[in-house]
Amino acid sequence: MADEVRRELSGRARVVALETTLISHGLPHPRNLMLARAVEAAVREAGAVPATIGVVEGRIKVGLDDADLVRLAEGAKGGGNVVKASTRDLALVAARGLTAGTTVAATIHLAAASGIRVMATGGIGGVHPGGEASLDVSADLDALARTPCAVVCAGPKAILDLPRTLEALETRGVLVAGYGTDRLPGFYVRETPLSVPMLDGIEAAERLLQAQEALGWPAGIVIANPPPGDLALEPDAFGAMLDAALEAAGAEGVQGSGLTPFLLRHLAAASGGRTVRLNEALVLANARLAARLAAYRG
Template identity: 45%
Template sequence: MKELNQYLDVAPEVKKALEEGRPVVALESTIISHGMPYPQNVETALEVERLVRESGAVPATIAVIGGRLRAGLSKEEIDHLGKKGHGVAKVSRRDLAVVCARGMDGATTVTTTMIIAHMAGIEVFATGGVGGVHRGAETTMDVSADLEELAQTPVMVICAGAKSILDLGLTLEYLETRGVPVLGYQTQELPAFYTRHSGFAVDYEVDSPEELARVFHTKREMGLSGGVLVGNPIPEEYSMDKAVIDQAIDQALAEADEQGIHGKECTPFLLAKVAELTGGDSLDSNIRLVFNNVVLGAKTAVALRALEG
């Protein structure tokens, strides 16, 4: 990562925490610009940072600003990304060089948040959901870059599972092939983002932030490459009815197909359409599951710092 470090700026608060060995949690910015409408996106992002601090860690919202990779943003920069919305480039690994060379702003996906977090020395990243193998991938070859990043970049990613617009079974198969441990936090099933149950088993159930920290620490100590994926189910009171969400997803997929929407525009379209079809219930669930994940992320980062001394 040395070649990339010349393009990296770490916010003073985050840099000081890392130098002092205090826990830091990485947060993505695609959820700000592409995941929710303004002003809910900015309100959610600032509340997420507050929850991380309240839980004992330092938040590091990650993005590309003016061609610079940034670990830690100001409130003004978060508001800028929120207001600009889809006008901000959605940046995956393939986009980084172009966006930086052109001095552009970019919202980081799970993939690029992992890359920049690792460059900065941040080990725990909390988000909403990860990408995966898309339905119909046997013909389209549409597989999220998130899965490849998990296979090579040593960051623990805490999420509410893979988005239920994806093929969850194939996503788990892909992760197994690439050697990525998939852990369920107090569950034996991979959460399905809006709902707690998918019917697909995780590799191992883990019961505490301390155990999550031990698994990640041990994996690194053994010299095993890649990250760890943690599925943290949405709280019961915010979980949506599986039949309702599945019907909305099927309709959204059909409309995406009719309109020829594919590639990196597919997920934002599907999430927006599902929110529309559920009368906004899915957006509320999305916000609540993010809050739930960042609190677990902060507790895990605290446990990891205690373990590593």
């Protein structure tokens, strides 16, 4: 654990956990490294301490230094032998001395074990289209069900089956609340038709977290923050782009772990790069909100 993070946790605990698959696998180099640094700066500016979490040569680190960020960012160039680690992979990655970006599931597990109760990310994983048959469901959902950590995000990732993802979270006892909205944000779109309870500010979010802790409920809470309005896509336009991307994936036989990157590349091309810019903007917005919440809690 970084000294700065340890000191803050021993005091007011104004710490925000940050995942690293966005750095290692989510954005091209050097945009990934620039964003990682910008997100940490945004957390500091909002009054909290960033704890970027990852694995470097088998060492699980809560609070990466800049050299670690550079190392993880090399993964986006297809070199550096950087892998992606979810909860099931952590022991294997550590045992083999590998370097890995951590998913939401792995990050909240490590954050909660370290005493960190707030995390920021772009979007959570969930049920993929056709997941009711393929069982292609993100480990993020089960991790949220057993980990007491508030995750600030822009909702589930847009390429997912959002109604089934929301239903799966409900089944697991995970509350999803909208920040300033009573409709579930859809990552690239500000609102979907799915209803969620609304939080009207930081104080309301803090009261919710306090009530959850007082009840002793072990699950996390998803605080869904709508993406920035100046870049967000219209639902119909995004739906058409996603349908075209899914059709292209089917025609080329893309499935499994290769599906998500394929869809994201297709969406980026179809939108003229707007989805990439939006991804960066919403990650920054979520980091600021998470930092405000952590600072308020402290």
